Amino acid sequence: MRKAVILCVISISLTILYAVGASAGVLATDPAALPAWQGTQLFQQTVFTLNLKANVDFAVYSPGAFSGSAALGNPADPSGGNDYVYAYQVLNDQGGNVSVTQLSVGFLDLPPNGDGVDDAEVPQNIGFVDGFASPDVDPSSSFNPNNNPNVLKQAADWALAGLDPSTSDTSDVLFFTSPYGPEWDNGSILGGGLGATNALPSPVPEPATFVLGLLAVCLAAVGWAKRRRPAG
């Protein structure tokens, strides 16, 4: 009887440990993601007694790879497998003492983490993969300034219910899609009146796009010069 109780306690403990392990950090080690574009960034700011300190896991999936992610439960890809998927998860488990209420990922390429060149990244399909948040509260998500596809975007925003550090709360897996691959840009989290900024992956138009654009400009210039050249 005593042996059965001990076995029961051990199995329950292992189950809890496994569950915690499974819910935290899934993006940083997902084999379906681009290896060079997955990992964890620490976000921290402390003023007086308040300490905002949380990790953000991130992963970028090449077109078609997102729905093949077993770690994410083979989620539906809102781009139909045509675009890159940018995924993030906030983990308030680093010993801070304030709740995290928002994740924002920038597209303006501003300093300190952007390259200063504001590209048209065309982010689309903002949302989240349910089932990864603890407790299970869905975020509200929106592009900034809005979800109109014809308006240039400044940031992707996910308003969170308030991830409590005392219970190591985590967000769902938060994502958007883009036809373009990653570069570094600014990401920020907020909570307790504090904000912390660090580098997170964000889309950039591929070099081929720039080359095509440059070619178009060159051809236009040649055409203009030919038209201006005197006849004969």
Next chain:
Amino acid sequence: MRHLTNTTFLWGVSLAVALTARSAVSGPLATHPDAFFDGSITWHGSTPFDSDGNPAVLEGNDLEGTVDWAVFTKTAFDNAFPASGYSPPAGELAYTFQINVGGVTDVSRLAVGINNEPTGTIGSFSGGGVAGIAPVSTSLLPNTTSTTSAEFSFVGSTIPVGSSSSGLAFSSRRIPVDFFGSVVDGGLSALVIPLPSPSPVNIPEPSTVVLAGMALVLLGWRRSRR
């Protein structure tokens, strides 16, 4: 001693900002004549923010702007902003804010830090010259018994560059102290310091004020008899 150090630091930052900041467009909260006077300070002002960490110079090239603020008694707030969509509970002060966005990116959230003090209600208001984009949601976290932040979220309806928020408010029975807040977007965050926030000290209740007055009268009477 730590409180003194914090206060000294905050006043130093405030003075530096006040001496060097470019003039920013301020709304009525920044100079409101009916703001709460605690015996030495009238609680109103305007605090610049800048994501490059230097709010003294707003270059217009990142997350920038100002947050106007004022603290009111319930009577003063209800008289200044009647039928505005918000009214603090009886016996509590209204802590009010308005965000003015400059720079190159919209603002999607203001979080006002609170040092684990009790709060009452939270909301937004328009009227009395205070108007703009209303928040999508508001919350006091983690709870109203021991709050660490008052959150005003504009996710889904951000405040564009060159625009302002509506009036933002929360209440507390505690008198104000200089603290801080943060704003976010364009993927950037900026500290807004100082902002008023509830201190550990309660508003003196009317009965306390009456008792103190009676004690002073008695002291005076006793002295005159000698």
